Amino acid sequence: MLELRLVQGSLLKKVLESIKELVNDANFDCSSTGFSLQAMDSSHVALVALLLRSEGFEHYRCDRNISMGMNLNNMAKMLKCAGNDDIVTIKADDGSDTVTFMFESPTQDKISDFEMKLMDIDSEHLGIPEAEYHAIVKMPSAEFARICKDLSSIGDTVMLISDGVVGYVEVVISVTKEGVKFSTKGDIGTANIVCRQNTSVDKPEEATVIEMNEPVSLTFALRYMNSFTKATPLSSSVTVSLSNELPVVVEYKIAEMGYVRFYLAPKIEEEEEETKPQA
């Protein structure tokens, strides 16, 4: 039997909103340590990893490890029916092919339960080794989202290159001692946005902190970065960890419970020459 009671139910709503654009169907893995998910996006380019540790729940009962396949869009629709102050409980009986989401209003005057069919989903769990990164940038998550959105406006995120070849607008993220630079080239021009390290701020989450062991400059498909920023409501700051030829990690911490992490492989140079029109 599974029964996970989360006082801050709105948090689960935000988690779903942050990943449902990238992933349609996924297994939620439940064990005594926590409630987690690992899934590739539908085009198998980006990886999402979610962890909500058991300690963060008001009540956490998971008799045996189970994996529950869910359609994230449907799950998000149900969670949207929870009030922002509602307590959310996830329940599943052993061997059941359904999961129930129960929402309790703070005053206990309104109790809702939503039952959803589970799915069988093939998935393999990738081991993600701890790695050393050349540069780690921590910055306000709203600022990161704004930059990704602004760069997207410079070119359509999908563009026809030639002979039916479709390309995606790219963002180059470069870290030097001076700061972190985001650059793109689009239909209507080019753009460079530089953020400098800034720790003299009123609130720690407004700081931009750059830890750099080595300068790094990597190219990514901008539309994935934009998808990742759907997690902005989860945390006021975001951490971007960069290393040559390792996937970038874009992490949003979930206060006292865990994280949502997005992994995306950089474009390597040979590829770029093939697909970029004006390299």
Next chain:
Amino acid sequence: MLELRLVQGSLLKKVLESIKELVNDANFDCSSTGFSLQAMDSSHVALVALLLRSEGFEHYRCDRNISMGMNLNNMAKMLKCAGNDDIVTIKADDGSDTVTFMFESPTQDKISDFEMKLMDIDSEHLGIPEAEYHAIVKMPSAEFARICKDLSSIGDTVMLISDGVVGYVEVVISVTKEGVKFSTKGDIGTANIVCRQNTSVDKPEEATVIEMNEPVSLTFALRYMNSFTKATPLSSSVTVSLSNELPVVVEYKIAEMGYVRFYLAPKIEEEEEETKPQA
């Protein structure tokens, strides 16, 4: 001659917004007692009844009973041009085929008049007898609207059942001593929302009050309930009166003036077995 002056003009805007989705064209009946309307929705399933009593108007002159046929969508467009603090006057000369809406700003610096052609509309006035209901639920109107909206998200409001048979997602409203339960079954799962009686609230309009003579459980097309909730801005509470084999009445009171009432027949069981896929 007709001249009805309403200081709280925004109220008339809200009335039109509440009924124009259900009813396209309707006769407004004007007599010495008040300004009223009774109309079936375009699919002849639901009935709308509006009453604005003459005492609620600052000035009310209606020399003889008249019935004015109006396109509610066009009337709503004109009323949208009134400012929220404007005084609205409805004017019609005897025998005229037009009606004029006059809007005066509170400072009298801006005076607008909008003239609209009247229409000939056949309609029969149904006598609605006073009835005894098995259960009457009074609850915050925003809560009722939220519940109807949330249940709608569980299934499309219209769905193909089989062989070209189209069904509408249904809501079952059940009243017991414990509270009122709203249930639905949709494409993505099932949902039950229970609201308990609650009278220990700060403001009387936040109360949920259940008067029950007999338990009752009735099934309705959810999309009509959703339409009725367009009247939510008119009143902070809604009253739902239920009785077996009588139409439900969903009433929004208009402070010191009257009401908008919606009537909808419950689905009877034989019908349900025919049209419901998994009964």
Next chain:
Amino acid sequence: MLELRLVQGSLLKKVLESIKELVNDANFDCSSTGFSLQAMDSSHVALVALLLRSEGFEHYRCDRNISMGMNLNNMAKMLKCAGNDDIVTIKADDGSDTVTFMFESPTQDKISDFEMKLMDIDSEHLGIPEAEYHAIVKMPSAEFARICKDLSSIGDTVMLISDGVVGYVEVVISVTKEGVKFSTKGDIGTANIVCRQNTSVDKPEEATVIEMNEPVSLTFALRYMNSFTKATPLSSSVTVSLSNELPVVVEYKIAEMGYVRFYLAPKIEEEEEETKPQA
């Protein structure tokens, strides 16, 4: 070399939003006196004139007169990437075929530069003589925008008249001693909105001031008036200058820097009789 630094960068965003609906491509003319634009709308009916005087810039360097052809939609996309408190600098090297917009956040922690290709655009500069107007109406810009929008709702702005002849809904603007009247006739009825002179207001920008030498009544295509009101965020008041057989001037002042002016020829009577269905 050109380098124009504007502390209140949001102003340039608002200027672009106000004119990009009417004009697709236009030359910005830069001289020692200021940054200006004059362009016909794409259907060659309305004229836009913009002036930002050099004194309004924090730093203004323009070594020689140049004319820079820009796509206003693309320019607006880039300016949208500026924060509302950002300082905006427009830069162009002599002989360059690009222009650069630089945005600096108030704390200097974020610096963006956006580079856009210039275009060759044929244009002739019309001399607009100073003229005497029969009537000049100064009124709150939001009120003027509301009136244009409300009148538009009374009829589609474009309507089929007969035999494939398309007409535009018109607004008649009449100024008398009593006030200014805006009238229209549409599919669903007629509307008249009268605003009276009103100078006893708390803030001068809330006043409606009518200077009239002679009564005047002129007819215009409503959809252009609606386009002009995109400039509403630039100024809290608007000035409408009317004269028989002269184009109307709709002017939005830009505080301490200049203006955006829209010119539109009135419809003359012979035309009206031909194109209006119920004259």
